[in-house]
Amino acid sequence: MSNKTINFSIALIARNEENNMIELGENLKKYIDIGLEVILIDTGSTDKTVEIAKKNDFNVYIPDNLNELNCKLQNYEIEFINNNVIVKEELESLQNCGIDYTKYFNFSLARNIIQKVNTKNDMILFIDASDRIVNMNYDIINKLLSDGMQRFEYYLYAGHEKLKISRFYNKRIEEWECRVHEVLSVKTNRENIILLNESILKVQHFYKNKTRNYLGGLLIDYINNMKNTRYIYYLGREFFFLRMYRSSMKILKQYLDLDIKEGWLAERSSASIIIGECYFNLNDFKNANKYFMNAFDISQGWREPLIKAARLCQKTDEFRKGIALAHASLGLESIDGFSEDTRNYTVVPFEILYWGYYWTGKKEIAKKYWKLCLDIEPNNSKYNEDAKFFKDIKDIDEVKVL
Numbered sequence: 001m002s003n004k005t006i007n008f009s010i011a012l013i014a015r016n017e018e019n020n021m022i023e024l025g026e027n028l029k030k031y032i033d034i035g036l037e038v039i040l041i042d043t044g045s046t047d048k049t050v051e052i053a054k055k056n057d058f059n060v061y062i063p064d065n066l067n068e069l070n071c072k073l074q075n076y077e078i079e080f081i082n083n084n085v086i087v088k089e090e091l092e093s094l095q096n097c098g099i100d101y102t103k104y105f106n107f108s109l110a111r112n113i114i115q116k117v118n119t120k121n122d123m124i125l126f127i128d129a130s131d132r133i134v135n136m137n138y139d140i141i142n143k144l145l146s147d148g149m150q151r152f153e154y155y156l157y158a159g160h161e162k163l164k165i166s167r168f169y170n171k172r173i174e175e176w177e178c179r180v181h182e183v184l185s186v187k188t189n190r191e192n193i194i195l196l197n198e199s200i201l202k203v204q205h206f207y208k209n210k211t212r213n214y215l216g217g218l219l220i221d222y223i224n225n226m227k228n229t230r231y232i233y234y235l236g237r238e239f240f241f242l243r244m245y246r247s248s249m250k251i252l253k254q255y256l257d258l259d260i261k262e263g264w265l266a267e268r269s270s271a272s273i274i275i276g277e278c279y280f281n282l283n284d285f286k287n288a289n290k291y292f293m294n295a296f297d298i299s300q301g302w303r304e305p306l307i308k309a310a311r312l313c314q315k316t317d318e319f320r321k322g323i324a325l326a327h328a329s330l331g332l333e334s335i336d337g338f339s340e341d342t343r344n345y346t347v348v349p350f351e352i353l354y355w356g357y358y359w360t361g362k363k364e365i366a367k368k369y370w371k372l373c374l375d376i377e378p379n380n381s382k383y384n385e386d387a388k389f390f391k392d393i394k395d396i397d398e399v400k401v402l
Contacts, residue, residue, distance in 0.1 A: 005035060006142070011124050012040055012131075021056065028056070037119065041117070044070075069110050070106075071106055101219060107180055114126075115171055119171070122170050136200075137200045137201070152169075156204070161342065170188070248274060256272060268298050276290070280312065292309040293305065303345065347373050354370040354386075364395075370383065
């Protein structure tokens with residue numbers, strides 16, 4: 001082992017993640033070889049997760065309170081949810097799908113077990129089993145720690161999304177809150193928090209093909225504090241993921257009805273977009289457009305509302321309006337703090353434009369934008385397939401529009 005020092009540890013909670021343990025071990029090996037401590041908190045694996053983790057030189061901690069992590073709603077809580085939270089017809093659909101929202105796993109309680117573990121370092125970088133370290137400059141991180149930094153924000157890439165998150169903290173100062181979609185408590189002074197650029201730390205998250213059951217934890221957080229904007233937002237979003245569109249709108253409209261000073265603008269704008277998506281899926285395109293544009297009114301800091309509205313125009317054959325919205329989106333730059341598809345800042349506006357111009361008869365302009373899409377994503381099968389629409393259309397050197 002090298003005599004280098006890494007003054008922070010990596011931790012993760014996992015259950016039945018044997019495949020990810022193999023890949024994560026390979027990903028972290030070069031850091032472990034020079035002294036990085038990795039702690040696995042196993043929450044009840046029945047496969048080879050623990051065995052593989054130990055082979056990877058992870059320190060494995062198996063808590064003695066597993067029963068406390070796996071929770072069940074009380075009968076009075078279930079009755080309140082059935083009568084006041086979930087729309088009746090969607091409750092019946094949920095039950096028919098076999099989703100048991102009366103049980104949940106307490107993720108924050110599991111993460112806080114790290115407080116009991118005798119770690120080499122107080123600074124902890126919490127990752128998921130499906131995360132991979134793309135870049136980690138531990139020398140610079142060590143220096144920042146010696147300068148008094150006690151919490152780091154950094155970028156995590158998940159699919160086409162770029163997220164600014166904060167899971168790198170001093171376990172003696174902060175702890176995790178919320179049963180699901182857990183966050184750190186706000187106890188570190190802002191001057192002791194810094195955003196690490198991607199040359200210092202960059203993490204890639206790979207989505208797992210595993211059944212998620214977050215609903216129970218989100219419901220109990222919500223009914224215990226029905227004015228908490230975070231609880232409202234994530235419950236409404238989860239209903240949307242479960243295609244419970246009416247329940248999603250019911251909850252998220254509560255968020256939008258709160259005082260404008262309440263909540264994070266990016267989250268409020270996102271809530272309006274989700275409501276618009278719900279209306280879209282219910283074929284109410286007028287209200288879908290209303291909430292997409294309302295999302296833009298709440299915050300002009302991202303392209304997503306205009307992109308959603310422009311795509312809706314394609315659905316309703318309002319191609320000129322869609323063209324105008326797509327062009328307007330090109331005037332907005334990406335801003336930190338918004339969880340947004342990175343393709344909104346590369347290819348998506350051009351894709352909307354080439355179809356908009358094609359169906360309004362301006363096929364030479366359409367071809368120009370199609371070629372831009374193909375230049376950005378040359379292996380995109382859809383763009384290559386669309387070549388048949390442009391093979392007999394002449395090229396133009398410049399695009400003059402609007």
